[in-house]
Amino acid sequence: MPILPALGDSVRKREAMKKITSFVGGTSGAWRILSMETVAGEPLSLATHLDILDSNLSENFSGNWQLRGSRSYERYTNHEEHEQLIQKSPPLGRPEANSAALIPIQKTDLWWQLSQDERRKIFEEESHHIEIGMAYLPAIARRLYHSKDLGEPFDFLTWFEFDSKDKLAFDKLLKELRQSKEWTYVQREIDIRLVRS
Template identity: 55%
Template sequence: MTPRMFSFVGGNTGRWRIVRNLSVSGMPLGEAARLDILPNTEIKPQLAMGWALRGLTSNERYVTREEKNHLLAVQPDLGRSEASCAALIPIRKNAAWWAMTQDERRSIFEERSHHNRIGMQYLPAIARRLHHCRDLSGNEPFDFLTWFEFAPEHEPDFDRLLAALRATEEWSYVDREIEIRLILD
């Protein structure tokens, strides 16, 4: 059985070394030297744990069947040997975003902001997995946790991807965003 729940734990231990922990907007996360990704629902107390974020993988939202099929055809798997760089981008959107209906959000997400089209330009170099937090509880600090993996030579592509997404109308609804860059060592 493939796990759907994941905990991203920042502290002094973990497989990934944190090289940047930047608050793009809103309150920052605490400092941490390393990150571990645990496929579980309960986080066991760990020595020197700085913070923990939980997310659940789910069905794709805001996509058409054609977009989903195209994504499945080109989206690489996580854990590729050459992908020694990663980024965790926790995001929270404001109340105005969540007050809209699904079709209104889809209109902003894709028809006007071209979120999927922008992301597709960077596949298969950059792999990603979206984790939903909002469905877990009202106490989660973020709505989404997006995990990206890429080879070191594709970091400039990842920078361009982030810049393009942050320049869209969709990003005007983001009230908290953290950018955590990591390397595997």
């Protein structure tokens, strides 16, 4: 006799699935794509618009591509950095933040085979990733989505929102990060720039 799963599980699973966000590139959406630059690795096919959906899409979606990520817990920040980030980070969706960037990133197998302390050392002590990002707060709002465990082609989806007057500052932020030791472990990166439709 088959035994049905406990109701609580399906309810909890539905709740948890909301954690997964889908970035769908297609011909319509809340954001208009200005440019898609392949910084490293294989390109992503072009799209004119992007939609961000708080759900886990099925294989049947109407866009040209979908990239999925999960809001997750912090992997490298220590307690002090964590507190500073909470204090300085602006929310997404600020009315003045009319510009955005979606930068999907994939790191090398070598990176993932490093131990936690080795990755932390490269990430912050040698590359100052948190420190650099912090210098651009609150102007550049940022959210990280984790994709690696989802079996996605990218490991992370990084999302940034800012006032278009801060575009040069944002370019400078990226330049600093891309010159860091951490970035020698990046094997695929697409820089997608957007404005609200």
